[in-house]
Amino acid sequence: MKQPSILGPAALALLLGTFAASAQTQLNGAGATFPAPIYTKWFSEYHKLHPGIQINYQAIGSGGGIRQITERTVDFGASDGPMTAEEIAKAPGILHFPTVLGAVVPVYNIPGVTAELKFTGPVLADIYLGKIATWNDAAIQALNPGVRLPDTPIAVVHRADGSGTTYIWADYLSKVSPEWKSKVGVATSLRWPVGVGGKGNDGVAGQVRQQPGAIGYVELIYALQNKIDFGSVRNEAGVYLKASLAGVTAAAAGAARAMPKDFRVSITNAPGKESYPISSFTWLLVYEKQQDPAKGKVLTDFVRWMLKDGQKYCADLAYAPLPAQVVALEEAALAKVK
Amino acid sequence: MRRRGGDDGGLELGTSAVAVLVVALVAAIGLELLHGSRLSIAKFGWSFWTGRDWDPVSGEFGALPFIWGTFYSSLLALLVAAPVGVGIAVFTTDVVPPRFRRPLAFLAELLAAVPSIVYGLWGIFVLVPVVRGLETVVSRTPLRKLPLFSGPPYGLGMLSAGLILALMVIPYVSSVSREVLQAVPVAQREAAYALGATRWEAIRAALHYGRTGILGAVFLGFGRAFGETMAVTMVIGNNPQLSASLFAPQYSMAAVIANEFSEATGDLYLHALTEIGLVLFVITLLVNAASRLLIWSVQRGPGRVSDGVPAPETIPPARAGEAA
């Protein structure tokens, strides 16, 4: 009788990737694209430190993070728009853990314009409402005397997916433009008056790069890494600020002193001369009661590492590290996760 | 042990169980979609199909912009693909010398082997810039006053989506049309020549003869364009609006599912998206059934040799959602 060939099953096992021997623990997370550069960095570094642990993070948008953690199809979610009361009701026991702070910047691609443009909240709102349609519109020109703006139509780029970056953007515009507040509102997905939709911070940055005359909004690092021009924005105190670590940190200072227990706080249009107005925390969404305690342990271990050692990766990627008070509060809250 | 020959019923039992499974699968898909969209169906009823607002903030969901975008892009695609596809069929059956026919037809059909995602990639980096250039030129002329050409030249938008869909549909139209033309009896064409017809007149007669089949081919193409996802998502601009403009970024039914399904935060939102899926399911079903009926009717027509070797061609029958 012929011996059963071992080659077939071996090839099969290889293809299926059943490397059972390596005993990997895999956590799955999904959500915000806003912090994706630092998250993927963290997970990659953490994997180097703990080769047995893989944390798979997919940046599908904050809306996706909220949706999938609610459905419990992932072990943690990530969002940079805090979950609404209604959403929390559907995911009882969900906790928000701030990870880093970031800035949303207005990026643009105007051939021939090298000067850094200045924006105000109302002007940005009017652009996104479709009321300002060309680059040489008087409203933009008034903010940027001396810049030769072309009569190019403004190609508005926004997010097509459920997005926390959108949330931050809309949150800010709502605070500075009553019309935005009444016509569009604040959420991770909006009814956009004008523009094209791109998927993820990636997609928006990609389209702005591709599209002459485009304006978009992305997390600072996407603008920096891809060398896309971005403008300064007038803050609540009337100062034009370009997004920076300092500006974000300043914006967070007030919130850090009076952090609500559930960490859900908006810091857009924060007071203070140094505050960059479109700043935000970004959160991990974690259930208080973990279904698999072993995984829960891995997750909390990671969060502890992230709060301490992980923060040092912030500067390279232009995120602002968490204020010390917030870290302390989070460590206390983390004890609840079981 | 050797059993007596004959039908022991085992074959039927075994295979029919699987057969039932396949039928049940279709029912299951339909039911799952129905179940998954019940909230939206209950809340909006038919007004879902006429509503123009897609507003996740206020929980108002109307699918009209997506239906519009899907129909607009599919029709635009057919407007290009139908003449081109039929032209290719004619060229490769009646015009070029026989030895070039197969290679040429093969090349055209190669368009069907390119996955949708690759069309999308090419669309973003090659087609969209070209279209944007074209749109920029047009929008400097008085033509921009026409609703068809209004709006800023994004590049991303209906025109790019229509063109890319056209490319994807061409091989379907051309291969089925080729089959139809080849099925036209030789005598029919010879008769035309004998009457002193020019080449085109003979071809036209053949086209006329096979018109139902060609119509079916166009239908198949429509069915394919209809559910196409990735390439369209990547170039259509993803903005739900009812616009007649070719330049306007719009949205399609499949694209909105691809972009928003895994991220819809509210239940109603998710159900609304699933309902779009349900309708996509129902419509493609109808389109496919209708085209099959048409092709079937022409295959039943006189002179059709349809029972030859049904060689599996590079082109499988049209899949509406060739989303790849």
Add this chain to the structure above:
Amino acid sequence: MTPGWHLRRRKLVSAAMTGACALAVLVALVPLASILVFIVARGLSSLDWDFFTKLPKPTGEAGGGMANAIAGSAKLILLASLVAVPVGVLAGLYVAEYRGRRLASAVRFAADVLNGIPSIVVGIFAYGTVVLPMHRFSAIAGAVALAIMMVPLVARTTEEMVLLVPEMLREGGMALGATRTQVAFSLVLPAALPGILTGVLVAVARIAGETAPLLFTSFNNQFWSSRIDQPTASLTVQIYSYAISPYDDLHRQAWAGALVLVVLILAVSLLARLFTRRLERMAGR
């Protein structure tokens, strides 16, 4: 108006229309050439050893590869085939062997419908029936979605190929005392096997390029995924996320991925074609 003028006009129209048909060929071939040139030029220049051996880098860092995505796609296709081929073959066998039955025409219709369903909708189905109950995105869910798309293709070819098997073979088997089951599995299916294999290859070529049904089923993974009940990377989803990203290095890798994908698909299609040729020759003999 002289008859000669009339004839000239007709000839002119004929020439113009013939020219228009040639133009149609050109209209299709120019984009095709452009697509192929871009894939090959951009893809080849971006292909390196890392591409086949390395994992993706964290967002924004240059380098890395798609090794896990290539393996993931292979895994998905294999899993899908493991499900779809037996189901498709048995269903096709039923339809061929019991042609007149009402169930047979129901299956044929069902296969047509399955074949027509947009793949994104198949994705919704797999999400609802596999991902939600399992509480996890997984290679299994992706494979189920792909299998659903494969079944009708395999069933259809099996039916056609089984019908081509000469009745004499069946009768001979029965005369030797074999049961219908034995005839079907030891005589008919082996005789139809090359054709069925072609069908399977065509189906594989088809699903290999699918992205939409994987978006919310097999999801994605930046690591090697060691288990089939975990999310897995795939070539197509990876190309998608790289294509829409702003990073030049990722664009480069997207083109490389596209090249690999298209080459794989063409290779499988060519293989299928070769099978068909041989089949035709055998049938012609």
